[in-house]
Amino acid sequence: MRIIDHHIVGSTANPHTAARLADVFDPNAGSVQAQVRLGTAADLERAVAAAQAAQPGWAANNPQRRARVMFAFKALVEAHVDELAHLLSSEHGKVLADARGDIQRGLDVIEFACGIPHVLKGEYTQGAGPGIDVYSMRQPLGIGAGITPFNFPAMIPMWMFGVAIACGNAFILKPSERDPSVPVRLAELMREAGAPEGILQVVHGDKEMVDAILDHPAIGAVSFVGSSDIAHYVYRRGVAAGKRVQAMGGAKNHGIVMPDADLDQVVNELSGAAFGSAGERCMALPVVVPVGAATAEALREKLVPAIAKLRIGISTDRDADYGPVVNAAHKARVEAWIQKGVDEGAELVVDGRGFTLQGHEAGFFIGPSLFDHVTPAMESYREEIFGPVLQMVRAADFEEALSLPSQHQYGNGVAIFTRNGHAAREFAARVNVGMVGINVPIPVPVAYHSFGGWKRSAFGDTNQHGMEGVKFWTKVKTITQRWPDGAPDGSNAFVIPTMG
Numbered sequence: 318m319r320i321i322d323h324h325i326v327g328s329t330a331n332p333h334t335a336a337r338l339a340d341v342f343d344p345n346a347g348s349v350q351a352q353v354r355l356g357t358a359a360d361l362e363r364a365v366a367a368a369q370a371a372q373p374g375w376a377a378n379n380p381q382r383r384a385r386v387m388f389a390f391k392a393l394v395e396a397h398v399d400e401l402a403h404l405l406s407s408e409h410g411k412v413l414a415d416a417r418g419d420i421q422r423g424l425d426v427i428e429f430a431c432g433i434p435h436v437l438k439g440e441y442t443q444g445a446g447p448g449i450d451v452y453s454m455r456q457p458l459g460i461g462a463g464i465t466p467f468n469f470p471a472m473i474p475m476w477m478f479g480v481a482i483a484c485g486n487a488f489i490l491k492p493s494e495r496d497p498s499v500p501v502r503l504a505e506l507m508r509e510a511g512a513p514e515g516i517l518q519v520v521h522g523d524k525e526m527v528d529a530i531l532d533h534p535a536i537g538a539v540s541f542v543g544s545s546d547i548a549h550y551v552y553r554r555g556v557a558a559g560k561r562v563q564a565m566g567g568a569k570n571h572g573i574v575m576p577d578a579d580l581d582q583v584v585n586e587l588s589g590a591a592f593g594s595a596g597e598r599c600m601a602l603p604v605v606v607p608v609g610a611a612t613a614e615a616l617r618e619k620l621v622p623a624i625a626k627l628r629i630g631i632s633t634d635r636d637a638d639y640g641p642v643v644n645a646a647h648k649a650r651v652e653a654w655i656q657k658g659v660d661e662g663a664e665l666v667v668d669g670r671g672f673t674l675q676g677h678e679a680g681f682f683i684g685p686s687l688f689d690h691v692t693p694a695m696e697s698y699r700e701e702i703f704g705p706v707l708q709m710v711r712a713a714d715f716e717e718a719l720s721l722p723s724q725h726q727y728g729n730g731v732a733i734f735t736r737n738g739h740a741a742r743e744f745a746a747r748v749n750v751g752m753v754g755i756n757v758p759i760p761v762p763v764a765y766h767s768f769g770g771w772k773r774s775a776f777g778d779t780n781q782h783g784m785e786g787v788k789f790w791t792k793v794k795t796i797t798q799r800w801p802d803g804a805p806d807g808s809n810a811f812v813i814p815t816m817g
């Protein structure tokens with residue numbers, strides 16, 4: 318059996334090979350294809366030692382040199398995109414075109430990181446007082462760590478290490494143990510691009526490794542993306558250990574459909590946003606809220622045939638709309654949520670359970686499901702399902718539609734479909750959610766803006782990538798300087814200095 322190992326270079330300590338192993342599945346076949354080594358605190362120690370040795374030299378490089386490594390890395394990832402997309406799709410199960418999108422959205426952040434010399438320029442005030450100038454600079458934290466989910470094994474690691482490393486930090490990545498191979502390849506390509514050994518390392522593992530990261534005194538900041546309960550735990554434990562922590566959690570994004578929306582367009586957008594990647598996206602749109610009974614009826618009439626046309630296939634099938642979910646446990650979980658919806662009294666219009674793909678009967682496939690008459694009181698509405706399940710919650714008017722995502726425990730993304738500029742503007746201003754799409758179903762901000770939800774979708778104050786990312790991975794130092802030209806000026810040193 319193939320063993321997927323840590324990527325720790327620059328450490329002379331012996332690897333800890335007695336560690337536990339976890340299965341990595343082939344979701345298309347439903348079988349085990351490899352095992353990943355689950356690391357221990359001793360493995361982390363090796364990674365930290367190598368990072369500590371490498372980081373000061375890396376930070377001492379001028380930012381343009383660090384940017385050059387990012388440029389080279391971007392070119393290498395582009396040259397290897399087919400290999401990476403196949404590897405990603407073979408462990409995650411998302412279709413190849415979607416796997417390419419996963420890599421490209423990560424590369425967008427690397428492109429942003431290529432501009433790091435510009436964004437790291439500090440602030441300067443000449444003459445803040447008599448003969449006094451004030452300037453500030455952003456300095457790296459030292460060692461940063463990232464803990465990432467299974468659903469974007471290329472994009473989310475690049476969100477984090479792209480910015481952290483360009484800012485002058487060393488970075489330790491703990492990717493999901495369910496699809497760990499792409500992060501290792503990315504680390505190898507960073508080495509090839511010229512990143513010194515120890516600057517980007519990958520340690521695999523589960524809770525044991527996460528706890529070791531959260532408790533390690535040499536790690537200054539931790540970025541986490543995953544489910545909300547674990548995000549909250551990571552946030553609390555990391556902050557208690559004195560670290561800077563940003564922890565993004567789960568989601569339940571709503572798509573509001575106003576009566577004036579172009580329903581053909583909405584159905585087209587919804588199909589991709591609800592079922593693409595088998596619904597395993599934190600910016601998926603698993604809840605649709607038609608406004609008014611006529612909108613709900615018309616939408617349902619168009620949605621049912623559109624869902625019937627969706628094509629489920631193995632992840633390398635170029636005609637497939639979506640592939641299997643990540644593993645058998647997740648498949649069982651999604652199917653249990655569907656049963657829960659039925660038990661709670663929602664109308665299951667399309668039932669995706671029991672779907673099998675000919676020739677791939679053991680694969681982790683789930684057909685698309687559609688619920689109507691879902692209500693806010695239902696647990697299947699309040700919690701994240703993270704599968705190919707679309708829930709329709711009917712709203713009587715705009716105010717009710719606005720209140721649904723606003724009052725939901727999650728606040729990652731939301732979309733409104735309308736031709737009415739005033740309604741859209743009002744919605745965007747008032748909705749209690751972090752990322753808003755206006756006729757855009759998956760409003761993932763571009764790399765030079767920042768990604769982050771509200772409420773239980775994110776713990777901590779700073780978003781991912783863009784200037785928020787730069788702020789997260791650096792600390793500000795402010796220097797107040799005076800170059801006296803002669804005799805003491807006679808000011809009273811016992812009084813708080815003022816510039817007056």
Ligand code: NAD
Nearest residue numbers: 465466467492493523524527543544547565566567568599
């Ligand atoms: P997960 O929470 O199971 O795992 C995320 C990370 O936490 C992994 O690296 C995992 O090894 C680690 N982990 C798992 N159990 C742990 C424990 N008990 N203690 C400490 N660490 C633990 O999430 P997942 O299933 O890999 O990913 C899907 C979730 O991530 C969904 O909830 C999705 O909405 C969310 N997500 C959020 C965003 C966002 O930006 N808000 C983006 C992508 C995914």
